[in-house]
Structures are given as structure tokens and as C-alpha cells.
Amino acid sequence: MTATATDLKFDAAGFEAFIASRTEPDWLIALRREAFEHFQSMEWPARRAEEWIRSDLRLFQLDKFRVPLTQSDTPSGEGLLSEGVELGGRILTVDSHCRAESLRESLAAQGVIFGSLERLASEQPELVREHLFSAVDPDYDRFAALHAAFWSGGQFVYIPRGVVVAEPLHLATLLGEGSVDLSHTLIVLEEGAEATVLHEANSVQRDAGGLSLGALEIIQRPGSHLRYVSLQDQGYKTFQFAHQHAIVDRDASIQWTLAAMGNGFAKVNQSVALVGPGADSQVNGVMFTEGRQHIAYHTLQHHVAPHCHSDFLYKSAQQDQSRTVWRGMIKVDKAAQKTDGYQRNDNLILSSRARADSIPGLEIEADDVRCTHGSTTAQVDEEQVFYAECRGFTRNEAVRMIVTGFFQQIFDRITIESVRDALGQTIARQVREYA
């Protein structure tokens, strides 16, 4: 708790002190108050609830965490995703407070808005108000309500109509030992806009604790194109509860690449809603867990409009006693004829005590669609290892190679070199010695 010099809990007194500390527009305060009321009247998810039956919440105690009221003194470093990349702008967030922000002048001149969401909620109230919580539902569950009440810092990325941002925009989020992050990320691409956003979340050290209660909203107008990359590498004792949703309109496309490497316990709801004909979405997910990590992803590809395409591929490797849960759903509304939907989750279990739950699902109301889904769970094949050993590979080299190969399909889909490199490094670091 050293990073945040406050004793405020996430209770009524804490909330009032939080509100009193802020200078925000009335509409935002009202929104927060409503969310906090909802938070107080809601229950924590029931153990038997479908989304939580595989993710035991009992180890999580909100009381252990404090409201991040002030700037912390957590030291910050450089990002992995942005290594060797010419950036269009960068926002550094430490313990839920914006510490540094920059944007190329040429982009600002074209009307690009990029900076702390907290600041921009006052400076660009119209734009923020229009989009804030338009993709994420603050009443989804108690975590969403808590986030809506207490979010702070955050990032706003706004690309005006027709503006093409060639250089990636970088969002770095850092969490101090025992600290809380409540960042809200809001990305809006107007008609025909294009951008690449690289987002990485880290802790000060690998075994750090803390709480991440973030939300991500992506709103894409017709014909816009976004590449969004998220590398989540927070400490092994951190909790993460996140809601991440994209709304993609006519002929717009999103390529969403995510790597979930960190956290002790993570529960993420991720969805893409395809709301205009011709919308296209590709999601590439990598998870690699070890120790006692528990990472749960609940994904939804929601086809609202006809003639849309969704392609979700998640690859997970589990070692030690770690566990991943992937529950995917393709939902096709009645109007969404000619839907082309694909979802797949492949798991590679590297230890007899590791576990992968993989639950693909389809919910289709239209009658002229093509939807395919699949899931595989396998262990490293001893015959593969032996074959490589017979070619001079040590057992350890053989397993590393097989694991790297397992993720290659994802790498083949990633179009940004620095992201491929960063992911490759992260995976290589993760692979244990196999004697």
C-alpha cells in the first residue's frame, strides 16, 4: 500500500472523499454517483454463476485495497511493445494517474485528441460524454459498477474523420506494489480514420500484488481501421477484473491482438459487436501461465448486422499448477444474415497439474450463416520431443521449440514487427527449463 498515501477504502466514505478530491463536470459526477449506488446495491457474483463457476473469487478481498487518490511515487520504465518504434504519441499512467502524455504536433493539428481521459473529460466534455460507457455496460456486474464509480486517469484516443495515423500510439500502464489501477481507455475512430494503438500493462516487479479494475471501449465508425495490441504483464499476485468491448460499424475493421501473461487471477470479458454490414474483426489471443496463475477470458463475437466477419483465435499454454479458462461465444442476431464467424481455442498443457477449460459456444438466430468453432487441448507430445532429441536438441530445447511453434500461428497473423518481437521475447522468457 506504500504507493498510494491514503487509507480510503472502496466504501461510502472513500467514495465521498474521492469525489471531493476531483474537479469534474457535473454529468460525470452524476454518472459516478449512480454507479456507486449500483455497486452498493449489487452482490458479488454467485459462485455457481456461469461466468464464475470456474473462477473462485474467494481469495479476493476488496478491503485490502485503497482508493488511488493521489499521484504515487512508483518509478517507471520503458515499454516493450514500443521498442524501436517511431511513436505518434505516448501516455504513461502510473497507479491510475496520468504521469506523462505526448502527441506529435502534426497529429494534434489534424484534430487527433490523445491524452488523459480524466483531463479530457473536462476539456472535451461533448466528445467524452457521447462515448463514455457506450460500449461497456457499467451495470454488467459489481466490478463494472465499481470501475464506473472510481475510474481515474485513463486514456482518450480520438481520431477524427478521415485522419490516418501512421505511427503507433502507445499507452503504458504501470502498477506499483499493492496499488490499484482503475484506468478507463476510450478509443474512438471516426469515419474512415485509421490508427494503431499499443497498450501495455506492467507491474514494478514480476511477483508484485495489486488490483487492476480497468475498462476498454473501442468505438469505430464506418470505414475506420484499428489495430489494437495489448500486452498484459502485471505482477503474479495481482487481481484483474476487466471489461473490454469494441463496437465496429459498416466496413470498418479491427485487428485486436492480446497477450495475457501476468496477473495472479484475471477475469476478462472481451467482446466485439459488429453493427454495420461489412464490419470485420480479427482477434489474436495468447496466454501463457505458470505458478498458480488463473486467467479467465469470456469472449463474445456479436454479429448484429449482416455480412460481417469475425475470426477469434486464442492459443494458451499452461505450466505448473496454473489454469486458464476460455469461454467463447458467437452470437448471431436474426438480422445478421451471411455472417461468417470463426472461433478457436488451442491449449498446450505443459504440466500434469496445469489445467485448461475451453468452452466454445454458438448462439445463432439467423438462418443463412457460416459459423465454425473448435477447441483443442493437448500436451507436448513425447514423440515430438524424442524426434527433436534425435536431431541433437536437448529436451529443454525441444520443448521450447515445440511451444514456440505452437504460438507461431498467432505470430503469422500479427502484422506489426515490434509486436511480434515483444511477444516472442515474452514467450521465450516464460518457457521453463524442462529437464
Next chain:
Amino acid sequence: MSHVLKIENLQVSVGDKPILRGVNLTMNHGETHALMGPNGSGKSTLGLAIMGHPGYTVTGGSILLDGEDVLEMAPNERARAGIFMAFQRPMAIPGVKMADFLRHATTNVRRPDRKEGEDLIPMREFRKELKEKMSHLRMDPEFARRYVNDGFSGGEMKRAEILQLAMLQPKFAILDETDSGLDADAVRLASESIADIGGREKMGLLIITHHDKLLEHNPPQYTHVMLGGRIVETGGKDLAEELHRSGYDRIRKAYPDAEAANQEMIAEEAAV
């Protein structure tokens, strides 16, 4: 330099079932040996035991390479010591390109003391050599970019094994039915390549085969016949020709004990 691979009274079990019941075989560098025998006689087991497959337990006997105890070595150490096997059924490794796999393998075999993480053969140098070997084997350069044995046809797999043999230049190579699954032209090409490699690099070759096609281009100095987990007869090139022409009836009759053991092993395998 001359090398010797010496197998003495080798006994191997899978679980508690004996498969090899005392195999003796000495190979000198530069020699070609044919290993023949009916199904289930233990030919592939011998190859896998020489490589150190963890599913095969050596219960007796010895394997020495130039006097060094091979049984004490891990499979990768055997490969680095210069023993190679072309697999009957090579494994696919999805996501790993042939070129990357071979660069790593070649480095480890050529620098047996290489520790994990140390530099590999320089890319440019390796690519040049790989390209030469592939063109020699009339392989499409695209092959190097494909994932190891992933989606390969039977013939492509066998050619990939021969390419690996050519790159790794072992002292001794076991070819386990490298000709099966190949059409006549491919067998001819593979045979020529093996003869080429064997002739140029001077290996000891142990060719496990049912056919004589491979042996036409690689005439064996010795032919061994395996039955019931033992080498029951050893002869020259003529013996291979005889077996190909007339089958194993004479052998089965001449060695009734081995034939009984062979039938037992086939029955057990069928029961599994």
C-alpha cells in the same frame, strides 16, 4: 578416420515384454548393412533402442561407439556423437520451419559441446549449404520454409529425412524403411542421394527395408535377417536378393524358436 558401432547381446523390452532377445551387430565406417525380416521381428525397435527412445528399456547387453558407452548417453548426445536415424514415421512439429529446425540441429551436431543459448551457425553460411543440399536432392526451395513434416506427403517426409541426413553427416545412419511410401521414381532419387551421401561422406549405413530397390543403389556388404528379436542369419548381398525373391519361409523353418517368438510378439502387438 575409422569408426565402429558395436552392438553386443542387446536385450530390449517394452514394459515387461521382451522385444530384442540378444542382438549382435558390428558396423564399421564405410560399410552398408541391410537389416531385413518379417513384420514384428524387432527391426524398428533396434533402431529406436540405438537412438535411446524412452519407451524401450534396455535390459541387457551393450552398444559402443568407438568404445564409448552409447547407452549412457541421452538421445541428443547420441545424435551429437554421430548416430542418426531416418524415421519410418517422422513427427510433425507445427509452427517450426524446416530451415530453423535444421539450423539448430546442424549446429548442435557439429558442435557437440554447444550449450543452450549459444550462437547457431551463421544464417548466411547455413542457408547457402542448405540450398546446395536441397538442390542436389531436387527439392523445391520453398520446402525450407514449411513447418517440419507438417502436412507433408509420405514421399516429402522421407525426402526431408534424407535432407537431414545430408546436413547432419553422421558417422552411422539407420534408415528405417526410408523407401516405403515412395513411388519408383522417388525411391530411385532417394537411393541415389543416399548412395551419394554415403559415398561422399563415408558413413556406416544400416538400411532397414522390405524391398530391394533401395539396396540396388546401396549394395550391402552384409545382410542380416531378424526374426523373433534376434539376428538369426547374416550373409552378403546374395542373402538380401534371396529374401526379396523367395520371402522368409526358409528362415522361419530353419529357426523354429525364433519363429515362435516372432508369432508371440505379433499376437501381443495385435492384442494391445
